[in-house]
Amino acid sequence: MKRKIEGGQEEMNIKSMVSLIHEYELANIPPNEELRRRYQLSDVFYKKMDRLMEEQEKKARRRKIRRFAAAAAAVIVILFGVANPQMVAEAGEWIIQWFSDHVLFRFVEDAGDVAVPRYEFGYVPEGFELETDEYYDDIAGYIEFRGEDELWFNLDYGLVDSGLVVNSENMDLFVLTGKRGETIYYLQAQNLGDDSSMTWVSEDGTTKFNLMGNVSKEEFLKMQSEIHITK
Numbered sequence: 756m757k758r759k760i761e762g763g764q765e766e767m768n769i770k771s772m773v774s775l776i777h778e779y780e781l782a783n784i785p786p787n788e789e790l791r792r793r794y795q796l797s798d799v800f801y802k803k804m805d806r807l808m809e810e811q812e813k814k815a816r817r818r819k820i821r822r823f824a825a826a827a828a829a830v831i832v833i834l835f836g837v838a839n840p841q842m843v844a845e846a847g848e849w850i851i852q853w854f855s856d857h858v859l860f861r862f863v864e865d866a867g868d869v870a871v872p873r874y875e876f877g878y879v880p881e882g883f884e885l886e887t888d889e890y891y892d893d894i895a896g897y898i899e900f901r902g903e904d905e906l907w908f909n910l911d912y913g914l915v916d917s918g919l920v921v922n923s924e925n926m927d928l929f930v931l932t933g934k935r936g937e938t939i940y941y942l943q944a945q946n947l948g949d950d951s952s953m954t955w956v957s958e959d960g961t962t963k964f965n966l967m968g969n970v971s972k973e974e975f976l977k978m979q980s981e982i983h984i985t986k
Contacts, residue, residue, distance in 0.1 A: 850862075851940070853923065854923075855924075856922065856923060856924040857920050857921060857922055857923050857924070858920070858921045858923045858928075858940075858942070859918060859919070859920055860918065860919040860920075860921065860940070860954055860963070861918050861919075862915045862916065862919075862956055862963055863915055863916050863960070864916060865916050866914060866915045866916040866960070866961055869914070869961040870893035871893055871894055871895060871896065871912065871913055871914055871961065871962050872962075872984045872985070873890045873896055873984065873985040874896060874898075874910070874912055874962075874964075874982055874983065874984055874985060875888075875898070875982070875983065875984075875985045876898065876900075876910070876978060876981060876982055877981030877982065877983055878977050878978055878980075878981035879900060879978070880902070880970060880974050880977075880978070882902045882903055882906075883900040883901065883902040883906070883908075884900065884901060884902070885898070885899075885900055886899045886900060886901045887899040887909075894913060894914060895911075895912060895913030895914065896910075896911075896912050896913070897909065897910070897911050897912075898910045905969075906968070906969055906970060907968050907969060908966065908967065908968025908969070908970050908975075908978070909966075909967055909968060910964065910965070910966050910967075910982065911964070911965045911967070912962055912963065912964045912965070913962070913963060914961070914962070914963070915956055915957075915960060915961055915962055915963045917963075919954065919963055919965060921942060921952055921954060921965060921967075922942075922950070922952070923942055925944065925945045925946060925949065926942040926943060926944055926945060926951065927942070927943050927945060928940065928941070928942055928943075929941040929943060931953075931976075933955060933979060933980060934980045935958055935980075936958075937955045937956065937957075937958065938955060938956075939953050939954070939955045939979065940953070940954045940955070941953050941972070941975070942954075943972060944969075948969055949969060950967055950968060950969050951967070951968070951969070951972070951975065952965060952966060952967040952968075953965070953966040953967075953975055953979055954966075955979070964979075964982070966978065966979055966982075
């Protein structure tokens with residue numbers, strides 16, 4: 756018991772000393788006027804900080820939209836299946852339903868006991884840097900790159916038996932064939948600089964992909980053709 760009291764007293768003394776040091780440091784901080792005079796940050800710094808905050812907000816909004824879209828897709832598919840049972844009767848048959856501002860893709864009802872491997876880009880346009888590369892064990896993955904002049908693109912992939920909702924507002928649909936023979940649904944923005952997207956399924960039919968961004972069609976196709984399983 757005596758040692759515990761001494762240990763407690765020693766701990767109190769250390770805490771008191773740290774508190775005094777902290778108070779001393781605070782007391783020696785110059786007033787705001789003096790700090791502004793000594794340390795003047797450039798307009799470039801503030802612009803970079805504003806852009807960083809804006810990018811973080813955009814990223815958070817996109818993640819929120821993806822979570823909402825996944826939940827919405829599940830509900831829509833259930834309701835659509837009840838109203839149109841003939842449309843989901845045969846596994847492996849795609850359902851593509853258009854709404855006023857989005858497209859619902861439903862690939863298969865049940866892909867079975869499969870795992871989604873981790874994927875990566877074999878080709879990335881010059882000037883882009885990796886921002887995010889997330890992988891959720893055997894279920895899904897997300898990769899995002901950022902470039903100059905607010906250019907960006909990302910890849911969202913996951914189990915093929917989960918629905919996928921893709922923005923279609925002010926977009927034109929083109930059905931393309933990939934170099935491996937896969938069918939690609941390319942939603943191209945009507946306005947230059949707006950976001951476009953490509954949607955397709957892996958060769959083995961287990962994984963769905965959605966490549967989205969504001970890069971050119973040519974760059975989209977180059978990237979799409981070189982996406983492969985991480986070695």
